[in-house]
Amino acid sequence: MAKKLLTRIQLMAMLLRAPEKSSRRDTFHPDELTHHLKSSPSEATRMYCIFSDPVQHWDNAPYSPVRQLLQRPSGQLEKSGVFTLTRHRLRLMGCSKWRAAFNFGHLRVQSKLSVFFTMIILFSYLFYCLNGYCDSLPRPVFDQQTNVQHKIYFHDGQEASPEQRGAHSASPASFVREQLLDLSNSKVPSNNISIANNFGSKKFPQAIIIGVKKGGTRALLEFLRIHPEVRAVGAEPHFFDRFYDKGLEWYRNLMPRTLEGQITMEKTPSYFITKEAPRRVFSMSSHTKLIVVVRDPVTRAVSDYTQTLSKSPGLPSFQNLAFHNSTTGLIDTSWSAVRIGIYSKHLENWLRFFPLSRFLFVSGERLVTDPAGEMGRVQDFLGLKRVVTDKHFYFNQTKGFPCLKKPEGSSRPRCLGKSKGRPHPQIPFEVLLRLRDFYRPFNLKFYQMTGHNFGWD
Ligand SMILES: Nc1ncnc2c1ncn2[C@@H]1O[C@H](COP(=O)(O)OS(=O)(=O)O)[C@@H](OP(=O)(O)O)[C@H]1O
The missing domain is CATH 3.40.50.300 (P-loop containing nucleotide triphosphate hydrolases)
Structure with a gap:
């Protein structure tokens, strides 16, 4: 429980941080990447990945799991793509900047509680305003x-x-x-x-x-x-x-x-x-x-x-x-x-x-x-x-x-x-x-x- 809370806090801190520099591409292995992609979806966050140079990243991402994720339905690679990935995975893909939003569908109880409290605050504010x-x-x-x-x-x-x-x-x-x-x-x-x-x-x-x-x-x-x-x-x-x-x-x-x-x-x-x-x-x-x-x-x-x-x-x-x-x-x-x-x-x-x-x-x-x-x-x-x-x-x-x-x-x-x-x-x-x-x-x-x-x- 405490560990999960810590992970959640880390994730929050990560979201609030200034955009990061990508990690070097040669730091990952295809198997490692595949393993990451199979990890539990409950940890997932909806990430908005912004590539500094999408074409280069595309060219430099020869591994099929990555390719699948990066490819838009149209087959075109866009400067801003939407993925369901963890931060680590995004790093591996070489995102130069990223933004994220919670994927509510995958949140666990603690997160639901925080959503619940956020909603209460929002409703109180609305009530107050009205x-x-x-x-x-x-x-x-x-x-x-x-x-x-x-x-x-x-x-x-x-x-x-x-x-x-x-x-x-x-x-x-x-x-x-x-x-x-x-x-x-x-x-x-x-x-x-x-x-x-x-x-x-x-x-x-x-x-x-x-x-x-x-x-x-x-x-x-x-x-x-x-x-x-x-x-x-x-x-x-x-x-x-x-x-x-x-x-x-x-x-x-x-x-x-x-x-x-x-x-x-x-x-x-x-x-x-x-x-x-x-x-x-x-x-x-x-x-x-x-x-x-x-x-x-x-x-x-x-x-x-x-x-x-x-x-x-x-x-x-x-x-x-x-x-x-x-x-x-x-x-x-x-x-x-x-x-x-x-x-x-x-x-x-x-x-x-x-x-x-x-x-x-x-x-x-x-x-x-x-x-x-x-x-x-x-x-x-x-x-x-x-x-x-x-x-x-x-x-x-x-x-x-x-x-x-x-x-x-x-x-x-x-x-x-x-x-x-x-x-x-x-x-x-x-x-x-x-x-x-x-x-x-x-x-x-x-x-x-x-x-x-x-x-x-
Ligand atoms: N219901 C009620 N409650 C309080 N005060 C009342 C009220 N009705 C009229 N007044 C009188 O309003 C005087 C202040 O006038 P203004 O509001 O025009 O002042 S101002 O020009 O906006 O500063 C103020 O003047 P002073 O008594 O000298 O303070 C009051 O006498």
């Missing part, structure tokens, strides 16, 4: 949900402040590492690589969640992904702001495959504040549906700051960044955390290309207090059946947010990751008040533009 877990292989797409410093730098095309920049490792490698880390931390199921996804085709998104940063965009996307007719990229592609020069085909390739009737989606909240984004999206398709998750700009700014602070603990205080001068109370609109919240300004830019009917404004607050209600509106807007309903949500007391009973690709309940729903630092009341005053006219304008009072004032 459940959507194996599609998180590294892809050329980046998620920005917790990549704070990166977002400060790129989110609105503005450079970060020196402190923020100092904390940010701007190298592409670290960026990718952070992005992948973020994806794995948040356990966001992604859709790109999956055995189950090999059907359908990759299409440009018909609907995009274009904003706003810290509005609740991740929650919305994850809720939507429960819908069987929605397929979405898990990570944020950032095509229309950062990677536009990669071209539309690059972008389309990031998309998951969809079947007839399914909607392709993506979310990149920085599109909303990117000047060039409306024109770019429009030139991809003027029919693109645009979803904007908006949240009270004051809370949004604090949320944005909280995220930055979590990555750069040495960050100046909120009020230091929010005000040009704390005594005059002049708001610094060049700080992205403040500027993103001027929704009416950004919307104006989009309305130059898209009619209002192409937009859906989702309330970030209602997405927390009434996720099913808000999801109903979203599904209607996308022309989908109302599949995602209140039965999909439960309120997690510890998290303080609604969570999914059964997210996509999982049978277990799941809340969003730690980067969502972080406790905010205490900001002085008068600072918040001043900021609220600042936003009021912009909010009113935004209510008028959208025909929806979000009740932030």
Whole structure:
């Protein structure tokens, strides 16, 4: 038993070895060769013999057993022949290179066991994939949900402040590492690589969640992904702001495959504040549906700051960044955390290309207090059946947010990751008040533009 196991291991090692040089032809005797050819077939392995010079080997193999084996049914000798032989026999024939595969028909119990275990591993892998877990292989797409410093730098095309920049490792490698880390931390199921996804085709998104940063965009996307007719990229592609020069085909390739009737989606909240984004999206398709998750700009700014602070603990205080001068109370609109919240300004830019009917404004607050209600509106807007309903949500007391009973690709309940729903630092009341005053006219304008009072004032 042990000996046979050893032989098997030797054989395995042999198969894994680099191609060998043939042994010299004059080292064998015809009788010896015949003896080898008669040996037990159970030891046999299907060998693919590749001759460096087939004609020469043919000429130099005058012994009939060898000749029979080498000769193809057509009588022609080919560069690559298939034989049932042991390694030793192949050496004798002067194979210069060879490859091998197990001849299952001849395997004994131990081998069958190893085949059995291999099959178990394969089936487990298949099962795992079909459940959507194996599609998180590294892809050329980046998620920005917790990549704070990166977002400060790129989110609105503005450079970060020196402190923020100092904390940010701007190298592409670290960026990718952070992005992948973020994806794995948040356990966001992604859709790109999956055995189950090999059907359908990759299409440009018909609907995009274009904003706003810290509005609740991740929650919305994850809720939507429960819908069987929605397929979405898990990570944020950032095509229309950062990677536009990669071209539309690059972008389309990031998309998951969809079947007839399914909607392709993506979310990149920085599109909303990117000047060039409306024109770019429009030139991809003027029919693109645009979803904007908006949240009270004051809370949004604090949320944005909280995220930055979590990555750069040495960050100046909120009020230091929010005000040009704390005594005059002049708001610094060049700080992205403040500027993103001027929704009416950004919307104006989009309305130059898209009619209002192409937009859906989702309330970030209602997405927390009434996720099913808000999801109903979203599904209607996308022309989908109302599949995602209140039965999909439960309120997690510890998290303080609604969570999914059964997210996509999982049978277990799941809340969003730690980067969502972080406790905010205490900001002085008068600072918040001043900021609220600042936003009021912009909010009113935004209510008028959208025909929806979000009740932030
Ligand atoms: N269900 C649920 N679970 C957790 N968090 C939720 C949920 N619904 C909305 N939110 C709010 O989403 C805020 C983060 O917004 P985004 O996902 O748009 O952030 S990001 O721009 O992608 O970084 C996040 O902001 P913070 O509370 O400041 O962390 C949440 O308030």
